Amino acid sequence: MKNILFPVALALAGTSTWAETTVQSCDRDVTFDSVPQAAISNDVNLTEMMLALGLSDHMVGYTGVSGWKTLDAEMRDGVAALPELSARYPSKEVLVGADADFFFAGWNYGMKVGGEVTPETLAPFGIKVYELTESCIHIGDKPKVSMDDMYNDLLNLGRIFDVEDKAETLVAGYRADLAAFTEELEADGEPPRVFVYDSGEDTPFTAGRYAMPTALIEAAGGKNIMDDFEKSWATVTWEEVVDRNPEIVVIVNYGDVTAAQKRDFMMQNPAFAEMDAVKNDRFVVLEYVEATPGPRNIKAVKKLAAGFWGE
DSSP states (O other): OOOTTSOOOOOOTTOOSOOOEEEEETTEEEEESSOOSSEEEESHHHHHHHHHTTOGGGEEEEESSTTTOOOOHHHHHHTTTSOEEESSSOOHHHHHHTTOSEEEEEETBEEOTTSSOSHHHHGGGTOEEEEOGGGGGGTSOOOOOOHHHHHHHHHHHHHHTTOHHHHHHHHHHHHHHHHHHHHHOOOOSSOOEEEEEOBOSSSOEEEOTTSHHHHHHHHTTOEETTTTSSOSEEEOOHHHHHHHOOSEEEEEEOSSSOHHHHHHHHHHOGGGTTOHHHHTTOEEEEEHHHHSSSTTHHHHHHHHHHHHHOO
């Protein structure tokens, strides 16, 4: 597999006019001979990437938000002029019916392996797909997750939509902000053992080696107890969690079960009574849009660090 962290951008030499651009999307090279004018994004975090680059004028809508999540005020304002075309994963008919020419999604972020909506099934309709870098592990090998996964997507979107300077400035700002914060972070002692609790009571859904929270936790000076779990977002057993005895639990807040309810479930379950995080009541809440790749990741690192090391 090619290295997804270093996409290729091609332009005609000696001219400032945007021409043909090729970016790497998971294991594919995708070439654009014009800037997409009818884009659709799936999920809140991918949509926020589009908004952060000022691309709403190039969009005809978004999908996959209200079926699972509630938009905060900032997000509602950003998409006020755009229709939600599907509350959950869109069908092929929804995308084709909107006359879309571009779909920004990911594997398990709007597309499923073997499903009806994939780059291959959309190609005959002139809809080009760019895949979220974090999600590429579902269709092939990739390096362990890092902040570069998120930066890579913003930079590629910048190339695709001819706002490369804006994307580079945005990413440079994120890099500088994070570097300055981590340089001043007083993280004394061993990295705290951290478990990410997304959802599930019988079996917990969590973040493994390839999911963004692992990179966020490490940037904040902690260690994901599941960083050797060769998955992105997936289920484990509670026995594994108890055996690894996390000192801190990071709760991902979204959906019908609130963060408070997830915390109460762990605090009141006798099976978790000897877990350090439960004994010391150490929980940090990340909103879904902070825990998944997107513009709020730097804020998430700072929130985690405050929970790990104190204000």
